[in-house]
Amino acid sequence: MISFESDYNNGVHPEVLQHLVETNRELTSGYGFDQFSEAARKKIIHACGCDDAEVFFLTGGTQTNMVVIDAMLQVYEGVLAAETAHINVHESGAVEMTGHKVLTLPEYQGKIKVEDLRNWLITFHADENKDHCVFPGLVYITFPTEYGTLYTAQELSDIYDVCKEYELPLFIDGARLGYGLMAPDNDISLPFLAHHCDVFYIGGTKVGALCGEAVVFTHNNTPKHFFTTVKQHGALLAKGRLVGVQFDALFTDNLYERISKGVMEKAMQLKRLFQHYQIPLFLDSPTNQQFVILTKEQKEKLSKEVVFGKWCDYDEHRDVCRFVISWMTTDDDLLQLEHLLQVL
Secondary structure, X not given: OEEOOOXXXXXXXXXXXXXXXXXXXXXXXXXXXXXXXXXXXHHHHHXXXXXXXEEEEEOOHHHHHHHHHHXXXXXXXXXXXEOOOHHHHOOOOHHHHOOOOEEXXXXXXXXOOHHHHHHHHHHHHHOOOHHHOOEEEEEEEEOOOXXXXXXXXXXXXXXHHHHHHOOOOEEEEXXXXXXXXXXXXXXXXXXXXXXXXXXXXXXXXXXXXXOOEEEEEXXXXXXXXXXXXXHHOOOOOOOOHHHHHHHHHHOOOOHHHHHHHHHHHHHHHHHHHHHHOOOOEOOOOOOOEEEEXXXXXXXXXXXXXXXXXXXXXXXXXXXXXXXXXXXXXOHHXXXXXXXXXXXX
């Protein structure tokens, strides 16, 4: 079997693993107060071009979203997000568990439009009964989105302008950030993204790390006692070095960029394979998640030798299926898939 199931169903990139092994016998303080975590923070801040940024390390995406959102909201506030946002559909109600509602906006292949955001806020603030409602306290977007799509620099800038106008922080979920930054037609750099939001995170779990996400508060705006909030949510690692060492490796010698670029090259090969063998694309994803339309028969036949996921029904006879490239995907994996598509 060859796997295109996900970008986190494998271990850890060899260069990250090597750094974990090399530092294994060194004694450090706990809870992220170690020399490796501090080195990683400095490298990330430099890469973001934000001298006033502050960096925290958590172990997973759902945990990160829940902790950041809860820390930034008042008890009477909710978070605005696309209907298809990860926090709304695939995180088991983690945000709602903290007492905050996800306030949904229309989605367009995973993205929100600035005019919908503005219209929602205009309508809310014009409502004479708004004091009986959940107030918007934060805007959440993902880069890339659940569908692998990307915001342009102009779209991000416009959304951030509205957020500033209404004094709403903008939070960018970057679980697959590297793949967005390295996408062929992307026009957003890491410094640009960092300067056009109030908090984001750099995903490690899906980009070569064993686990870990780096949360970056960008404008000297870290919520008061955020460290304590992380611990209160049971999200503070005693061995904080585990994530710090990995990000120290990922942000040395452009490893994060190299991993992401290699994945994106194979993702575009995968897309071309589907196009060549006339497998319809559900949408034109520019990143490492590719969504295709397979007949029930094609899906059943391919599933005997390939691991991939069903995304949703397309119609009575066809399904939308997701194929994901990871740093572990090899040229041989793609060659085997091509042989199977030839006779599909």
